[in-house]
Structures are given as structure tokens and as C-alpha cells.
Amino acid sequence: MEAFAAWLVVWAKTRAVGWLARHWPKLVAAVLTVGGAAVFVAVTAATLVSGTDQDAVAANACTELGYLVDDAAYQPPPVDQKPAIPTGGPVAGFGRDDVDKIVNARAIVAAGTEAGVGRRGLIVAIAAALQESGLENVRHGDRDSLGLFQQRPSQGWGTPEQVLDPRFAALAFFGGATSPHFHLPAGKSSPAGLLDVPGWADLPVTVAAQSVQRSAFPDAYAKHEARAVLIVDALIGGSPAAAIAPPPDVGAPLRSDHSGAVTAADYRASGVDIDAFCSSSFELASDSRPGAGPGGQIIPAGAWTAPLQSRVTSAFGNRFHPVYREWRLHAGTDFHAAVGTAIASPTVGVVEGVSWSSGGGLTVTITHADGVETQHLHLSEALVKPGAEVQGGQVIALSGGSGVGTRPHYHFEVHVDGEPVDAEPFMLQRGVNLRAWS
Template sequence: MEAFAAWLVVWGKTRAVGWLARHWPKLVAAGLAVGGAAVFVAVTAATLVSGTDQDAVAANACTELGYMVDEAAYQPPPVDQKPVIPTGGPVAGFGRDDADKIANAQAIVAAGAEAGVGRRGLIVGIATALQESGLENLDHGDRDSLGLFQQRPSQGWGTAQQVLDPRFAALAFFGGATSPHFHPSAGKASPAGLLDVYGWADLPVTVAAQSVQRSAFPDAYAKHEDRAAVIVDALIDGVPAGALAPAPGTGVAPGSDPPGVVTAADFRASGVDIDAFCSSSFQLASATRPGSSLGGQIIPTGAWTAPLQSRITSAFGSRFHPIYREWRLHAGTDFHAAVGTPIASPTVGVVGGVLWTSGGGLTVTIAHADGIETQHLHLSEALVTPGEEVQGGQIIALSGGSGIGTGPHYHFEVHVDGEPVDAEPFMLQRGVNLRAWS
């Protein structure tokens, strides 16, 4: 009975944590509506990761992901090379043959003035259009993306004809009460535009744009900021001064309490690629840390061992993916593993990489003899570094729940000459039965 009660408590906690993980944005939004004082955590996270005075908060999230953070050595990752600002045209920031682009920029500025986004919002809008379309009203794009902002009709941005109308597209991007997607009952637009992002005026241009666009290249907008400012300043002559004042409610609420601990999950929820930030800014924890390489039972050279002695939860082969909801090859073997479970190298080898992937999260790859490579996915911490020689049985990492998955587990892959193979028969041929603990 006591065992059942303990299990019931653990089950209840797991369900509660899962519910909170799915619904915390709604809870935070409700809290803002009632109190009107707290700053939305996800937007704060986006600000923090880009603000030079808030690197410590991003560093904390990187530490959570298993990175060794030396803040004294931190250097922000460089922005992509900024494009040359064209000259010689009738409007600053444009070339001689850019009449159509100038007209599109004028439409964006007019829509921004109508929406009341101010100079800052106009710069965000122009920078976004420069990245998405080069200020050309494109009738094509990725999947069904169209127009100046590459808005997708299938995602609710309007019909193909509507998103190809520069004024319609710009008003939709700016959002707020003038958006064609504004819902009076909700008090905001859906899809959300710039004015629907709380505190957008205090965000870096690239983060503000990404909060609307949800681009696969979230850092790309920053390189267009300088040119966008030149264009906006050249086009706002004649725009009523009142239209250039920031819209009410766009800044951080005065008197707000400082935010609490911002986690890696908060950054990801706001569209910030915290994994790329960490990998480009810090080093993963390595075996130089005292005791991190100890604890594994070293086996003779040439012998093989199970990287983890645990129950198999998903085998190699084609399966219906629980997240992507489609049939695809599951190229590895999944094991039941709580976060922090030690993972061993199956045999002697050299660490080929310690990296982040979108699906596998924190991953360690090890090159072995005869064209064999093993991959270890969804880790919480890596205990080795690229180029390091490891012994069979040596602890190389701790399991986790990073990347895409339904919960913490350990994913083990074997590749032979670059192709994934089923780890179970492969290991059985080497005297290791991975099913021994199932």
C-alpha cells in the first residue's frame, strides 16, 4: 500500500509538471491581465539573451544545459556580415533602379504610421521585409509564403491576394487594433503582430521581428537594422508627429518586479535559439572537471559493453513519431533513463563531436575502429570533449531530456560507414545483449 501511495504521488507530480509545462504561457498571461505589473517571462528572456547587460541570465541557462561558463571570457556571437547600403537612388538607402522597392517601403511606413508603432516599429518592419523579401512583393516563397513579409495563407495571415497587398501585409505584421486580424473580444490580433508582443519596443530589432515571424533564422534580421533606420528616416518626412510616438503599452511596465530565474525552456518558448547561443559562446563541461570521467568500469581494448543497463522503450525501425505525427525511421534504440543517469562509451574510441541538434538535443558522437560510429542523444551533460580518446566503459555523459521527445530518456545509435544500423543485433554480435535488462 505504501509503495502504491508513493507511486501515486510521483504520478501526480509528473502530471502536474506536464500540465504546467503546456499551459504556463496562458497562466502567465492571465496573471498579467489581473495584476498588470509582471513582465511576460518569455519576452524578458528574449531581451536578456540579446542585451549586453544581461549576459549572466543567459549564462545561467547555458549552465543548465551543461556548458562551462566563463563569463570573463564571454564574447557575444557576431552578427552576420551586414549588407552594403545601396546609394544613388531618389531615396536614401536605395539604388537607382529601386522604384518598386521604394513604393513598398512607403507602404510599410504608411501602415506603421496608421498603426502608431513609432520610428522604432517602422525600423523593425522595414528590417523584417528586407530580410524576408528584399522589399520585393514576391509571389513565391517557402511553401506558401508570399509578399513582403513572406506571410503564409495556410497559417491564417490572409488569402494569397490579401498578403500580396503591401498595405494589408504591413498592417497584419504590425498587429494591434488596425490589423485585419484584430479580434475586439480578445483585444489583440491573431496571428499576432508586433503590437501584440508585450514590451516589443524594448527588444532588440531581431528579437522583436522574430516574435512575429517565427523564422528558422532568428538572428538574420539584425544585419538589416542600419539600412532600415536610413530608409525610415528618409521616408518619415510628412508623417504626422503623433504617428511616430511609441504606442502605449509597448514598454516594460514601470515598477515591475525583476524577473525570477529564466530557464532554457523560457528562452526557447520566446523563439530564442538558446542552444545556438550557448554553443557559440561557451564550452561544454568536459572531463577536465574533477571526477567527471570516473565511475565507469573500464573494459579491455577491443571489447564492447552496453552504454546503459536499462529497459529498452523503443527499438530501431520505422515508427509513427509521437511528436511529428508521421511515419519515419527511428534510427536508434531508446532506453528508460532518468535525467543524470551515467552513459558509458561502448568501446574504445575518439570523441568526434559534442553538439546540439534540433531533434537530438545535446549529442556526443564517438568514432570507433572499422568505420563504426556511435551517437548518444538527448543528454543533459557531456563529460568529454571533441578529439578526446575514451576507453570502453568510461562515463562520457549524463542522460537527459534535451531535444525533441516525450520525456527524459537515452537514445543510442550505431552507424557503420555512415549508415545507421540496428544496435541490438550489432551489439549481440559483439557479445552484448541490450535486452538483458528489459
């Protein structure tokens, strides 16, 4: 019996060692992925969940990289597209007949003060409510959406009666420890509110609101910001409300040296994609124009060219999405591009489709030789039709801000045999350096 037991132990060890020998790369990758995510969350909480001091920390790192930190992260809509701000009411930003709307706005401000989001959070919430409901506690909406923030009972925001309660709806929007959806063991709300979004106070108002609302029109909140500022300042007496509550246990700062300066290198070393953060939040000081598009010059058959001559703002690979606030594959390469910049076909091909999706917006897809397909996303206008033959260098579209994103830009994808690949080494093998204008 003892001999059998000894044999069994040896057999089990042999099997375990064999299994580890076959699967150790997967185990290491899993540990690195989980560890990287944990580091990112910790660092983001410590550095990008901001009050005034942390705003300066992130801004200094972006300044080091050559960004103008006082520029907004989006282009405000033209004046004629902004809704008129009502006047004549008892509170600035409201009309004479807006008594119910004022009551709802006061409920949001009271809830925000209770949640500790400060003036910035109140502005985000009022702008969101202006877009979603016009500050009316509406009993209808898209599918089962209800109330000031058009929250959906089917998505866990509460019962219809609860989301029609302005205080309940506002506390749910703000999230954090005062949210009715706060889960103590997890330390966050589900559905997530504003305080559950890492670095929300560093984001533009429209991006912060979108991070909670997940609207099909992510840029829609921007046009309400001016009125939201007017309303919030009127309701809090022109001075900030409760200070932004710091998150619990945010950990030690990135640097402990005497300078106290957090550099871009410190962010990168700690797992934060500071380059993507800065490019989505600020303008480069050297950017007097958004990058030159191709001139429509046709190149020889079989040759390749850059679809856009502009700086790369976000590379291919796994990243923390700036809008959805989760880790996911960024399957393409982003370029800085103003709306209306010309986009060229990188080589000869046939237009497979001109389509629209909520994430990618207006998209042109082109098939090329050898199982290669390129996709061109976030366009404002397509200049080709499905089935058309295109030449390398031919202008096929104009860049834009359609779909989900923090600002107008151009997204370029390369697929080989149906799988996305990194466009930079792919194009470099064909004699095109996409970083030549970065």
C-alpha cells in the first residue's frame, strides 16, 4: 500500500510538472494582465482622480510632452448650434415658466453636494440632464428610459418609481459611496456613476458625462456646458460647493523625490498611457494646423502610401478606453485630424463597403490584394461608393468625429485574412513610416 501511495505521489508530481511546462506562458500572461490592470487602477486613482492639485500634476506631464494644457479636449460646437439659454426666470439660465426645472436642478445640486463631487461634478450632471431630459422629469424615452437622466430600469438603474425620483436618479448618476447602487465589498457602484470613473475630473464635461450615460451621441453634452455653468453658479451662489472628496486609500504618489514632479516617464513606467491621455485632452503647442492630408496624387500600382500625413495619437494594442473606461483592444492606429481632412486609399483596391456603426461612425472599407483589407473610421464624408475601384493615393473620404471618441480624429485599421494587425509595422514593411509626421 505504501509503495502504491509513493508511486501515486510521483505520478502526480510528474503530471503537474508536465502541465506547467506546457502552460506556463499562458499563466505568466494571465498574471501580467491582472497585475497590469491592478497597477493601472491604482495609479489612475492616485494621479488622475483629481482635485485641483492632481489637475496640475497631469497637466505638467502633458506640458512636458509639448501640449497646450489650457485648451479643451474637444472643439466647442459653432455658436449657431448651441441652444439658446433661457432668461427672465428667478434663477439664471431659466425662463419664467421653468419652475419645475429649477426644482429638479436644485435636487441635482443637493445630491451632488451630498456626494461631494464639487462644482465640476455638478456642471457635468446638469449638462447631462439638459441633454437627456431638458431638466424635466419625463416619464418616457428611448426604450424604457425614464427621468432626468433617462436611466433604464432594465439596465439596473432602479425601478421606474426610483429613477423618477430626482434625488435617487441624481445620486445614482454621481455614484460613489452615496449611490443607491454602491456595493461595499467591491468599493464601487454598479451601474457605475461619475465618481466610479477613474480621472473623471480631468475629462472634458462631455466625455465625463458620456462615461456614465453611454449615449449614442457622445458629443451631445458639450453644447450644454455654458448653460450648466450658469445654472450651477447661480444655485451655489457663485462659489464652489463641497470640495471634491478624495478616493479612499489611493496609495502613495508616483514619485517620492524632493522635486515632487511627476513626469511622463513616471506615468508610462506605472502603466498609465499618458500619451493617449494628453492627446485626447489637449492640443500640441506645435500644432498650428491639424496635419496635412494627401493631395490626391495617384501612386504606381502595387505601391503603398500613408492614408494621412499627421501625427499618431494612439497606437494599436490593448489600452484603457478613454470613453468606455475599460481595457479593450484598440484594433487600429489613430491620427490627429480636423473634420474635413482628406483621407487617401493606401494602395489600389476595391471599396467593399460604406457603413455606419455606433462606435466607428461612418466607415469606408477597402479590399486589397493578398487578403488585405483596410478600414477608415470616424469619417465625416465618404467620397466613394461600394464596388468602386480606387487607386493608391486617391482621396476616398474626409475625416470627422462620427462614432465614439473624445474628439475628431482619423482611425486606420489593417486586416490580414480577417484579423486586425498593427498598421505601423505592416506599412513599414511596404516602405511607409506612419510616424514620419509625429
